[in-house]
Amino acid sequence: IGQENRGLEYMFVMMNAARYAVGLQGIAVAERAYQKAVAYARDRVQSRPVDGSMNAAATIIHHPDVKRMLMTMRAQIEGCRAMALVAAAAQDAAHAHPEAAVRKQNQVFYEFLVPLVKGFSTEMSIAVTSLGVQVHGGMGFIEETGAAQYYRDARILTIYEGTTAIQANDLIGRKTARDGGATARAICEQIQGTEALLAARGSDAARAMHKRLSAARRALLDVVAFVAGGLAKGSQDSPNAVFAGSVPYLLLAGNVIAGWQMARALLVAEDQLAAGVEVDFMRAKITTARFYGDHILSQVPGVRDSIVEGAAGVTEMALEAF
Ligand SMILES: Cc1cc2nc3c(=O)[nH]c(=O)nc-3n(C[C@H](O)[C@H](O)[C@H](O)COP(=O)(O)OP(=O)(O)OC[C@H]3O[C@@H](n4cnc5c(N)ncnc54)[C@H](O)[C@@H]3O)c2cc1C
Structure with missing residues (x-):
């Protein structure tokens, strides 16, 4: 299974892959929470818009604070997804680039990014799924919409594979x-x-x-x-x-x-x-x-x-x- 005394090094190959994958779990659950929040915000009718554009209650996506929450969710997901893809490309180059110096440079870059993909994307997923509950109002807190389930699912991601x-x-x-x-x-x-x-x-x-x-x-x-x-x-x-x-x-x-x-x-x-x-x-x-x-x-x-x-x-x- 490998050379003696290199076990820890080998374990880190597995750990990097596992940590990266948990980061992707965070991005995935956050994306699902965002999609659900957008659908609810387009459907739920509550209060007139502050800009006077309608003389009756509007769907909540018209309210600037609801848009701000959706933008916060969307921007953080897109930023984390892009960071994860850049890390994946670096790992590919670290394996497949014809020049040894470029392979090494990409390996170092990838290894710097792994704790960020894991730690930052999973902390982001808690914040984003929590906002998903908030967009749903009281319907988010009770269980039937499923918004709270995403929040609960995200909560393990900052803990396992290393807090x-x-x-x-x-x-x-x-x-x-x-x-x-x-x-x-x-x-x-x-x-x-x-x-x-x-x-x-x-x-x-x-x-x-x-x-x-x-x-x-x-x-x-x-x-x-x-x-x-x-x-x-x-x-x-x-x-x-x-x-x-x-x-x-x-x-x-x-x-x-x-x-x-x-x-x-x-x-x-x-x-x-x-x-x-x-x-x-x-x-x-x-x-x-x-x-x-x-x-x-x-x-x-x-x-x-x-x-x-x-x-x-x-x-x-x-x-x-x-
Ligand atoms: C649902 C679930 C599934 C799991 N699946 C697996 C699995 O498949 N395989 C597996 O091996 N493990 C698994 N685990 C274990 C998981 O990896 C650990 O729970 C996790 O690494 C945290 O360790 P701990 O629970 O001992 O917490 P602790 O190490 O006791 O941490 C408690 C707190 O102290 C902090 N802390 C601890 N040490 C330090 C330090 N040195 N510096 C700063 N802060 C520190 C932590 O950040 C945390 O806030 C699973 C856990 C759960 C809950």
Whole structure:
């Protein structure tokens, strides 16, 4: 079954595949919750629209807050799905590319993404299936619509195949501190390439995405420096300060990588729209990407502050005080 003393390494081949698959479970259940929520929002009639466009109660999809919930669900699912596909492509290239150096580069990239696909997509699935319940109102809380079943099904995904904290420990230890943050910084350089393409566009959507992506990428670099520096040999910092921000770092990194894919999708969708290809799909993709930038990527700098400046709020509480 293999060479002696390489068992742990072999086990991680299986673990990476299993963790990746659980991330896909999260994306799948979130997608189903979204489809059900959209169908309900098109059917349920409640209250007049705030813009006065109808003189009678409308279906709830007319209400801006319901649309916001549906956009939050949709944008997060699309971001996580794109990140998972990029990870899968990297794994294919890691196996099949003719050049050894490119295979190695893709393997390192894939391994960095695995805890993000697992941890970020499954945490996303809890948030999205919870929103699915919320869109259904009271009908979501009781069992007959099935919305609550998705929420309950999602709840195991952040636990089995290693909890989100265990994914975050992997991200911090093996994927960030071990190479001094080199892989994370190389990814940030690629993100900067996308920023340059966005900056060259004239559209409002590209401008908005450029602003959010560059702020998020800078925040990720700060956190990587905090993590790699805090755990470097000879550092005076306590590892507790770094690990107090472990899951927030995973969620931040997942948000940035998923948001980066939405930025790339925005660029492609603008080109396709200009060429007249699948116009409705491309418009929706651009709006969804912009929503991701303004509503989801925009949270990244605040999370950076919690990690880099907020560890004391965790480390200073005496264990006896709980
Ligand atoms: C429905 C179901 C199906 C399962 N299927 C399988 C299966 O097929 N095969 C299999 O092998 N296992 C399976 N498991 C087990 C599953 O993988 C574990 O439950 C999971 O890995 C968490 O371990 P634990 O339950 O021991 O929790 P614990 O390790 O006790 O974790 C409790 C809490 O402490 C945190 N924690 C623990 N250690 C650390 C740390 N070092 N740093 C930070 N936080 C930490 C965790 O994040 C969590 O919040 C299954 C579990 C369930 C519920």
